[in-house]
Amino acid sequence: MKMKFGAIFSFLLTILVLSVVTASMIIPVNDRAKENSPAPSKSPVIGENWNLERVDFIHYAKPDSIGKPTKANTCYKLMGVKWKSLPVNYIINPTNQDGLSYDFVVNTISSSAENWDSQTSSELFNNNYVVDYNSQYGVQDYKNSIVFGNYPEGNVIGVTSVWYTRVGKEIVEFDMLLNDNYQWGDATVDSSLMDLENIMTHELGHSVGLADIYTDSCSSVTMYGYSNYGDIEKRSLENPDILGLQSMYGI
Numbered sequence: 001m002k003m004k005f006g007a008i009f010s011f012l013l014t015i016l017v018l019s020v021v022t023a024s025m026i027i028p029v030n031d032r033a034k035e036n037s038p039a040p041s042k043s044p045v046i047g048e049n050w051n052l053e054r055v056d057f058i059h060y061a062k063p064d065s066i067g068k069p070t071k072a073n074t075c076y077k078l079m080g081v082k083w084k085s086l087p088v089n090y091i092i093n094p095t096n097q098d099g100l101s102y103d104f105v106v107n108t109i110s111s112s113a114e115n116w117d118s119q120t121s122s123e124l125f126n127n128n129y130v131v132d133y134n135s136q137y138g139v140q141d142y143k144n145s146i147v148f149g150n151y152p153e154g155n156v157i158g159v160t161s162v163w164y165t166r167v168g169k170e171i172v173e174f175d176m177l178l179n180d181n182y183q184w185g186d187a188t189v190d191s192s193l194m195d196l197e198n199i200m201t202h203e204l205g206h207s208v209g210l211a212d213i214y215t216d217s218c219s220s221v222t223m224y225g226y227s228n229y230g231d232i233e234k235r236s237l238e239n240p241d242i243l244g245l246q247s248m249y250g251i
Contacts, residue, residue, distance in 0.1 A: 051165050051166045052140070052165060052166070053165075054163050054164075055162050055164075056160070057159065059159065059160075059199065059202065059203065060156060060225070061157055061226070061228050063155075063226075075217070075240035076213060076223060076240040076243060077212070077213050077244070078209060078210065078211065079164075079210065081164040081165075081170065081171050081209055082169070082208065082248045082249070083209070086122055086123055087125055087126040088208075089126045089144060090126070090129050090144040091129070091132050091144060091145045092130070093131075093132060093133055093134070093135040093146065093147040095133055095148060097180045098180075098184050098185060100184060104196075108196045108200060109146060110127070110129060111197060112197050112204055112235075113125040115235070116245060119241075119246065120249040122249040124249065137149055137177040138161060138175055143173070144173055144207070145175045145176070146175075146200075147175075147178070149177050149178070149180055150181065151181065157178075157179055157182060157194060158178045159176070159179075160174055160176045160206040161174065161176075171207075176204075176207070178199065178203075182229075184196050187232050188232060191229070191230035192229055194229055195230070195232050198231050202224075202227065202234045205222055205245075208249070212224070214226075220238060221240050221241050223240075
C-alpha cells in the first residue's frame with residue numbers, strides 16, 4: 001500500500017507541474033512587451049507598427065588616408081531592399097545658404113534622378129516632382145524629402161535616410177539632407193565648390209537600394225562612399241552601379 005500511495009502521489013504531482021507550465025505558456029503577452037523589447041541589431045528606428053526600419057547613409061568628405069584597401073568581388077553593394085511601387089515621388093525644398101537659384105537646384109536634382117532612370121527599363125522617379133519650402137528631413141511621413149540643412153559633424157557632406165519594411169524588404173520612404181556647412185554649386189564652373197549633381201546622384205543611389213562601397217579600387221564608381229570639393233565623377237554611372245541597379249529593377 002505504501003508503494004501504491006507513493007506512485008499515486010508522484011502521478012498527481014506531475015499533473016500539477018504540467019498544469020502550471022501549460023498555463024504559463026498561454027498567458028497573453030503584456031501590452032508593454034513590445035514597447036520594452038530591444039530593437040533588432042542594425043535597426044536604429046522601428047515604426048509604430050513594429051515592421052519599419054530605418055538606415056542612415058552618411059557621406060563623408062574623403063580623409064587624407066583611408067587605410068588599407070579592402071577586398072571585394074564587385075564594386076557595388078545592395079541594401080537588400082527596394083521599391084515595389086514605382087515611380088517614386090519626391091519633394092524638393094530648394095532653400096539654401098549659397099544663393100543657388102530655384103532653377104539650378106530643381107533641374108540639377110531632376111537630372112541626377114534621370115541618371116538612374118536612364119539605366120533601367122523601370123521608371124524609378126516621377127518627373128513631376130513637388131517643390132515645398134516647408135519640407136523637412138528626418139520626419140517619417142511617407143514623403144521623400146530632399147533638403148539643405150545643418151548637420152552637426154563638419155566632415156559630413158550629406159545623409160540619406162531610408163525607411164523599409166522588415167517583412168517584404170520594401171522601401172517606403174527616403175529623406176535626404178545636404179549639409180549647409182559646405183558650399184554647393186557646379187564644380188565644372190568652380191572646382192572649389194561641392195558639386196550638387198555629383199552628390200545628388202550618389203545619394204539617390206541609396207534611395208533606390210544601393211549601399212556605399214569603400215574599396216579603393218572602386219573609387220571611380222558613383223556609390224563610392226567618399227567625395228570632396230571639385231569631384232564630378234559621380235555624376236555618371238559606372239558599369240558596377242548599373243549592374244547593381246539592374247539586378248533590382250531590370251535591364
